[in-house]
Structure formats: structure tokens, C-alpha cells
Amino acid sequence: MKQGWRWYGTNDAISLKEIRQAGVTDVVAALYERKCGEVWPVEEIKARQAEVKKAGMDWTVVESVPVHESIKLRKGPYKKFIENYKQSLKNLAECGIKVICYNFMPVLDWTRSNLAKELPDGSTVLQYDDVEVAMFDIYMLKREGAAKDYSKEVQAKAKKKFSSLSEKAKQKVADSILLGLPGTVDNLTIPQFRDLLKTYTGITDRKLRDNLYKFLNEIRPLCDELGIKMAIHPDDPPRPIFGLPRVMSTAADFREMCEKVPSDNIGFTFCTGSLGGNPESNEVEIFAEFAKRIHFVHFRNVVYTEGRTFRESECHLSGKVDLPRLMQLLIKEEIRRGEGIVVRPDHGRYMEIDKFRDCYAGYSYGGRLVGLAELRGLEYALRHTNDVAGKIIVCTGAAGVLCSTMTEDLLAHGAKVAVLDLRGDVAKDFCAKLAAKGLTETIAIEANVLDKSSLEKARDQILKKWGRIDILINGAGGNHPKGTCPAEQMTKDTPLADTFFGLDMEGFTFVNKLNFIGTLLPCQVFCKVMCDQGGGAVLNFCSMAAYQPLTKVAAYGAAKASILNFTQFLATHLAPMNVRVNALAPGFFITNQNRFLMLEKDEKTLTPRGNKVISKTPMRKFGDPSDLFGAARFLLSDEASFITGVTLPVDGGFVSYSGV
Ligand SMILES: NC(=O)c1ccc[n+]([C@@H]2O[C@H](COP(=O)([O-])OP(=O)(O)OC[C@H]3O[C@@H](n4cnc5c(N)ncnc54)[C@H](O)[C@@H]3O)[C@@H](O)[C@H]2O)c1
Structure with a gap:
């Protein structure tokens, strides 16, 4: 997590010095002085950048380059505004700023009806009260047909509220709803708001979506050329309000944009507070599905009090949104990319510490300071769970598909490999490649797991460099077509060459040896070092084929069953020496060794066997190499200190399901 903070420029009640002292590295800012639609000149961008740099941080994310209403409406001089937008993007990229947040919400950037909902401890938070919004909409704005957008119950409550509230209190609700963001747009009056709403008459949800995709496809080539990441902010709240259309509220909206704009550079700002404004949304599923297109993150939480009424939570980590799980997904995505993603603590309580400032809940110092500290603590705890930091790891087959990604994960967690x-x-x-991502604690060694002397040479090289060996991962292994019998079952008509009787013994021995002896020999060489040192841990690679023989792969299944048995043997044997020996049994992952069995030549269509695998996997998918990370780190960490001799399936349920 790159620690971000939104700064509203020189008019912000919070200074850059205070932001730096909060631990922030990445400032999120904009050229607030420029009117919506104007080109952002390079000199002004550089001046703002220099201001932030002088304070010891970097301006890395823009929030926002606002999209002019005429682009949203595709009316009037919208072509000129798109050209201006492109020029601003070019100028920003020239200055090295390439993550751009924006939104496609008509008229209002966000909506809250109470800027100071008081909590029992006297601090205040922002609140979206469905009844207050309905009261404003029906009785103050007097929008035609407004009532039908609210349930009968909410309508009745809104009516009651309107007749019971003082004029001053009603005005306060209106002011809150029509308030602009600090330093951005001006606050609106009700007549101005009515005029703006009129500009959207006849603009359906479909039309607004199409306008969004057209705009994005117009700027897409430039983004692809310059590596600019566009990060659309979800609608807030994520549903139509005041009769205005909404286009970025749900997973289906995200999905449609990905289909219509085919570039990963055109992605999302993942705002948990906005998405959380829909009681039914599942933010974790959305993050997991769109992870690679998430370019910027706002983390905060909401609490529902009644119906669709919600307020901001007193704690960023608890509330409707599962922040701990989202942080896990963020870390996983950062490891996959080999770089951090800017996260800003979004909103926060207005507390005593802010009493002398001209600010309100959401954009206070204290609330966001607490929020950032909570997020930082959560990240730290998660990164140090299943800790392998500082451990010296030997991984065989580390250039292969599964172990290369695992190596990267282990390095990112502070191990040396x-x-x-x-x-x-x-x-x-x-x-x-790892070094280019800043993961430099590696040595590449050519070694053959079937040749003890080559392993001994490797051992000496590692001991010379790092002085010890804490962990061995036996990743070298795999299947080979020569060790298989092409026929699943033998019938009278099966050509003998395709059956067990036609097995190529050379191929069979090769696969059997590579997997089993290729696990045993490294244990002999490296576990001896661990015994001499006083302890260590081993992770073998078993397979589903060890529990349930798979048709065709005769040699492979037998070898993996041997590994399961050998894992238990060695665990018992070395337990007094404080060396733990466990194994992973991956389910089906598409890798070099099984691609030919699972996928047709087009690499997309499942073979009949691939189809069988998916239908016997309760989770109905192949594994992703990153699915092994948590299990591997757990078994290798001190958290598994009383676990040895175990083979842990990571298989989407394959081994548990009989197929019936
Ligand atoms: N891919 C799957 O779905 C799956 C499922 C279950 C188990 N596994 C097991 O996981 C492990 C890793 O699989 P993968 O899919 O990443 O395989 P992979 O073929 O991508 O990687 C294996 C690596 O081992 C290396 N290697 C081969 N022979 C070697 C030798 N004699 N000495 C040293 N290195 C050697 C290869 O060069 C390669 O880099 C294997 O043991 C495999 O059987 C894989």
C-alpha cells in the first residue's frame, strides 16, 4: 500500500507538513485553480509537483481531472473539451503523473444530507439519510415525479420530517446536499441545481453509458501510448438520485465498461465507501474480479442505521465493508504487479483535534490520521502473518510456472531465495526480472535435482553467500507425455500401444524419478544443513493424483503418492531435529506440464478432460498460482510450528468431491 492523502492545495485546512507527518508518501491532488474543461499547463503542474516535493512527498495521483458536462452529454463544444482533456493528460504524463481519477456522475460529485452526524463520543461523521434526501427532493427541490423514487414508508417519513423541522434545519439539509467538495466546485443553490438537472432531461442511463465509452475509447490510444491509468470513481451513492442516470454503481457496470473499452489502462478507483453505499454490494467480489484494472484505492467504511440510510463508520476497518479481506486482496495484487497501489484513507471523523480548523467530517485531519494508522496497522499485520521475512529459502524448479510466482511472493515478504x-x-x-522490480535478494543457480553433486555445489554457493538455509521448497517436478498411457480405460478395441501394456518404460521412469527422487535428493542435501543448524522447514509438491489416481498419468500419480508417503516418513524422522516437513497438493492449475491435457490447441477451449476436471472441482475453475501463496507461507512460518507430515490440498474442493 502506497500511503496517499488527498490535498486540496493551498486553501486546504491541512498543510503538506501535517500530511507528511501522517506518514504519507503519495499526495493526491489537482490543479484546483483550473476551471473544468481547461487545459492543465505543464508549468502549473510542475509548480504543484515542486510544492509537494519540497514537503518531502510526491504528487502521483490526480483527483480529479474533471470531465466537462458537455462531454457527459455529448452536446455543444464537447469535441474541444475532449481535445483539452487529452492535452491535460499528455501534460500530466510529461511530468510523470500517470494515474488519473475522474467520475462520470452528472451534476453532483457526491451526496450527503448531514455533514455532522454526532456520535456518542462527540465526534461527527458524514451521513446519507434516505428520508432527508427524499424530503429535500420532494418538498424543497420539488422535482417532478420525485416521490415515485422513494418507498411509501420513506415518503411518509419525509413528509413528517418536512413538517416538523425548522426552516433552519431544512436549509442545513439542502446546504449539505448541494455542497461542493473543498476547493473544487462552488456550492449550488436550489434554483441553480434545478437548472443543472434540466440539462439531463432525456439523457437515459443507456445514453450516458454510451457517452462514457465513446469518451474513453477516444482517449484510450493516448493512455495506451503513454501508460496513463484512468481510474473512474464509482457513483456516490451507487444508485440513481434526483432522477439523474448512473453508470458506475455495480459489478455489472464495471464489467460492461471493461468489455466496451478493451484496455487495462482504462480502469477504476476502488472506493469502498461509495460502493458500500449500496447495502447489497459485495466489495470483495468486485475487487477480486477487477483487480488488474484497479489503479487507485479509497478505503473507508460505512454503517447502516435504517433502510438505505448510512453514515461513515467510526473506524475504517469495521462496518459494512470487509476491509481486512480487501487489504489481503490489495496485497496479493501488489505482489502480482510487483509495485504498490496508492491508497488514501477516505474520509474520517471530525474530532476535538480539528476544532481550530476550518474543516468538516470527511476532510478532517484527525479522522483521516486515525484511518491511515488503522490501515497501515492492518497491512503490517497481514504482511507479517505467515512470516518468512529474513528466511533463506532454496526453491527447486523456481523458474517454473508455480514456483516462480511463489518465489516472488516469498521475496515480497522479505525472504531471500x-x-x-x-x-x-x-x-x-x-x-x-525480479531485480528490476526491486526484489534483489536472489541467486540464480543451475542445478539438477537428480544429480546430488550439482545440489551440493548449489548448497555450498548458498552457504557462502548467506551462511544458512532455513527452508527447502521442492518445486522441480511435473508430468511428461511419455510417462502417460493415452487411453483412459482399456477395451478390447484399444490399440495396445495406448494402454498400460504399451507404457514407455523410459518415459515412466523419467517422470517417476524426476518427481520422487527429485524431491528426495534435495532433502538429503539441504535438510542436513538444517539439522546441523538446529532446525528448518520443507515444503514438497504433491498433487491430487496422490489421493485419487488420475487416468492416463500413471507415472506421475505414483510418484506424487510416493511424495505424500515420503513427506510423512521424513517428518517423523526429522522431528527430533526440529525440521518440519509438509507438502502442498495443488489441484489443477494451467501450467506447461498439463496444458496439453486441459486445453485444445487454441489454448481457450477445454479438452474433454479439462471439462471433466472443472465439473469435478466444486469451485468450477482452475487455480491461479497466487492461490498457493497463503498456504505455502503458513506451512513454512512459525505459525505452523506444531504441524509436520501434513499434505494440504489447495484444490477448489477437488479431492472432497466424488463427482456424484
Ligand atoms: N500445474 C499444476 O496444475 C500442478 C498440480 C499439482 C502439482 N503440481 C506440481 O507443482 C510443481 C511445479 O509445477 P509447475 O506447473 O510450476 O511446473 P513447471 O514445469 O512450470 O516448472 C517445473 C520447473 O522445474 C524445472 N526442472 C525440471 N527438471 C528439473 C531438474 N531435473 N532439476 C531442476 N529443475 C528441474 C523446470 O525447468 C521448470 O522450471 C511440480 O512438482 C508439479 O508436479 C503442479
């Missing part, structure tokens, strides 16, 4: 592989050049290239 000796990358052993038969393909020395590939191992070297892999380490160079």
Missing part, C-alpha cells in the same frame, strides 16, 4: 533450476539461463533471466 536461491532460485535453482535445470534451465540455468531461464533462472538467471527470472532473477533479473
Whole structure:
């Protein structure tokens, strides 16, 4: 998590010095002086950048380059405004600022009906009260047909509220709803708001969506050329209000944009507070589905009090949104990318500490300071759970599909990894790629798991560099077509060459040896070091084929069953030496060794066997290499200190399901 903070420029009640002291590295800002639609000049961007730099931080995310209403409406001089927008993007990219937040909400950027909902401890938070919004809409704005947008119950409550509230209190609700963001747009009056609403007469949800996709496809080539990441902010609240259309409220909206604008550079600002404004939304599922298109994150939480009425939570971590799970997904995505994502603590309580400032809940110092500290603590705790930091790890087959991604995860968690592989050049290239991402604690070593002397050489090289070996991961292994019998079952008509009787013994022995002996020999070489040192941990690679023989892969299944048994044997044998030995049994992951069995030549269509696998996997999908990370780190960490001899399936339920 790159720690971000929204700064509203020189008029902000919170200074850059205070922001820095909160621990922030990445300032989120804009050229607030420029009117919506104007080009942002390079000199002004540079001046703001210099201001932030002088305070010891970087301006890395823009929030927002606002989209002119005529682009949203695709009316009037919208072409000129799109050209201006592109020019601003070019100028920002020239200055190295490439993450751009914006929204496509008509008229209002966000809506709250109470800016100071008091909590029992005297601090205040922002609140969206469905009844107050209905009261404003029906009785103050007097929008035609407004009542039908609210339930009968809410309508009745709104009527009662309107007749019971003082004029001053009603005006306060209106002012809250029509308030602009600090330093951005001006506050609106009711007549001005009515005029703005009129400009959207006849603009349906469909029309607004199409206008969004057209705009994005117009700027997409530029974004792809310059590496600019566009991050649309979800609607707030995520449903139509005041009769205005909404286009970015649900997972279906996100999905449609991805389909219509085919570039990962055109992505999202993942705002948990906005998405959380829909009681039915599942923010965790949305993050998981769109992770690679999430370019910027706002983390905060909401609490529902009644119906669709919600307020901001007193704690960023608890409330409707599952922030701990989202932080896990964020960390996973950062590891996959090899770089951090800017997260800003969104909103926060107005507390005593802010009493001398001209600010309100949401944009206070104290509330966001607490929020950032909570998020930082959560990230720290998650990154240090299943801790492998500082451990010296030997991973065989580390240049392969599963173990390369696992190596990256272990490095990101502070381990040092000796990358052993038969393909020395590939191992070297892999380490160079890791180094380019800042993961430098590696050594690439060409070694053959079937050749003890080559493993001993590797051991000496590792001990020379790092002085100890804490963990061994036996990743080298796999299947080979020569160790399989092409026929699933033998019938009278099956050509003998395709049956068990036609098995190529050379192929069979190769696969069996590579997997089993290729696990045993590294244990002999590296576990001895662990025994001499006083302890260590081993992770073997087993497979589903060990529990339930898979048709065709005769040699592979037998070898993996041997590994399961050997894991228990060695765990028992080395327990007094404080060396734990466990294994993972991955389910089906599409990798080099099984691609030919699971996918047709087009690499998309499932083979009949691939179909069988998916229908026997209760989770109905192949695994992603990152699904192994948590299980591996857990078994290797001290949290599993009383666990040895275990083979843990990571298989989407494959082994539990009989198929019936
Ligand atoms: N892919 C799956 O779905 C799946 C499922 C269950 C288990 N597994 C097991 O996970 C492990 C990793 O699988 P993967 O899919 O990443 O395989 P992979 O083929 O991508 O990687 C295996 C790596 O081992 C290296 N290697 C091969 N022979 C070697 C030798 N003699 N000495 C040193 N290195 C050698 C290869 O060069 C390669 O880099 C294997 O043991 C495999 O059987 C994979």
C-alpha cells in the first residue's frame, strides 16, 4: 500500500507538513485553480509537483481531472473539451503523473444530507439519510415525479420530517446536499441545481453509458501510448438520485465498461465507501474480479442505521465493508504487479483535534490520521502473518510456472531465495526480472535435482553467500507425455500401444524419478544443513493424483503418492531435529506440464478432460498460482510450528468431491 492523502492545495485546512507527518508518501491532488474543461499547463503542474516535493512527498495521483458536462452529454463544444482533456493528460504524463481519477456522475460529485452526524463520543461523521434526501427532493427541490423514487414508508417519513423541522434545519439539509467538495466546485443553490438537472432531461442511463465509452475509447490510444491509468470513481451513492442516470454503481457496470473499452489502462478507483453505499454490494467480489484494472484505492467504511440510510463508520476497518479481506486482496495484487497501489484513507471523523480548523467530517485531519494508522496497522499485520521475512529459502524448479510466482511472493515478504533450476539461463533471466522490480535478494543457480553433486555445489554457493538455509521448497517436478498411457480405460478395441501394456518404460521412469527422487535428493542435501543448524522447514509438491489416481498419468500419480508417503516418513524422522516437513497438493492449475491435457490447441477451449476436471472441482475453475501463496507461507512460518507430515490440498474442493 502506497500511503496517499488527498490535498486540496493551498486553501486546504491541512498543510503538506501535517500530511507528511501522517506518514504519507503519495499526495493526491489537482490543479484546483483550473476551471473544468481547461487545459492543465505543464508549468502549473510542475509548480504543484515542486510544492509537494519540497514537503518531502510526491504528487502521483490526480483527483480529479474533471470531465466537462458537455462531454457527459455529448452536446455543444464537447469535441474541444475532449481535445483539452487529452492535452491535460499528455501534460500530466510529461511530468510523470500517470494515474488519473475522474467520475462520470452528472451534476453532483457526491451526496450527503448531514455533514455532522454526532456520535456518542462527540465526534461527527458524514451521513446519507434516505428520508432527508427524499424530503429535500420532494418538498424543497420539488422535482417532478420525485416521490415515485422513494418507498411509501420513506415518503411518509419525509413528509413528517418536512413538517416538523425548522426552516433552519431544512436549509442545513439542502446546504449539505448541494455542497461542493473543498476547493473544487462552488456550492449550488436550489434554483441553480434545478437548472443543472434540466440539462439531463432525456439523457437515459443507456445514453450516458454510451457517452462514457465513446469518451474513453477516444482517449484510450493516448493512455495506451503513454501508460496513463484512468481510474473512474464509482457513483456516490451507487444508485440513481434526483432522477439523474448512473453508470458506475455495480459489478455489472464495471464489467460492461471493461468489455466496451478493451484496455487495462482504462480502469477504476476502488472506493469502498461509495460502493458500500449500496447495502447489497459485495466489495470483495468486485475487487477480486477487477483487480488488474484497479489503479487507485479509497478505503473507508460505512454503517447502516435504517433502510438505505448510512453514515461513515467510526473506524475504517469495521462496518459494512470487509476491509481486512480487501487489504489481503490489495496485497496479493501488489505482489502480482510487483509495485504498490496508492491508497488514501477516505474520509474520517471530525474530532476535538480539528476544532481550530476550518474543516468538516470527511476532510478532517484527525479522522483521516486515525484511518491511515488503522490501515497501515492492518497491512503490517497481514504482511507479517505467515512470516518468512529474513528466511533463506532454496526453491527447486523456481523458474517454473508455480514456483516462480511463489518465489516472488516469498521475496515480497522479505525472504531471500536461491532460485535453482535445470534451465540455468531461464533462472538467471527470472532473477533479473525480479531485480528490476526491486526484489534483489536472489541467486540464480543451475542445478539438477537428480544429480546430488550439482545440489551440493548449489548448497555450498548458498552457504557462502548467506551462511544458512532455513527452508527447502521442492518445486522441480511435473508430468511428461511419455510417462502417460493415452487411453483412459482399456477395451478390447484399444490399440495396445495406448494402454498400460504399451507404457514407455523410459518415459515412466523419467517422470517417476524426476518427481520422487527429485524431491528426495534435495532433502538429503539441504535438510542436513538444517539439522546441523538446529532446525528448518520443507515444503514438497504433491498433487491430487496422490489421493485419487488420475487416468492416463500413471507415472506421475505414483510418484506424487510416493511424495505424500515420503513427506510423512521424513517428518517423523526429522522431528527430533526440529525440521518440519509438509507438502502442498495443488489441484489443477494451467501450467506447461498439463496444458496439453486441459486445453485444445487454441489454448481457450477445454479438452474433454479439462471439462471433466472443472465439473469435478466444486469451485468450477482452475487455480491461479497466487492461490498457493497463503498456504505455502503458513506451512513454512512459525505459525505452523506444531504441524509436520501434513499434505494440504489447495484444490477448489477437488479431492472432497466424488463427482456424484
Ligand atoms: N500445474 C499444476 O496444475 C500442478 C498440480 C499439482 C502439482 N503440481 C506440481 O507443482 C510443481 C511445479 O509445477 P509447475 O506447473 O510450476 O511446473 P513447471 O514445469 O512450470 O516448472 C517445473 C520447473 O522445474 C524445472 N526442472 C525440471 N527438471 C528439473 C531438474 N531435473 N532439476 C531442476 N529443475 C528441474 C523446470 O525447468 C521448470 O522450471 C511440480 O512438482 C508439479 O508436479 C503442479
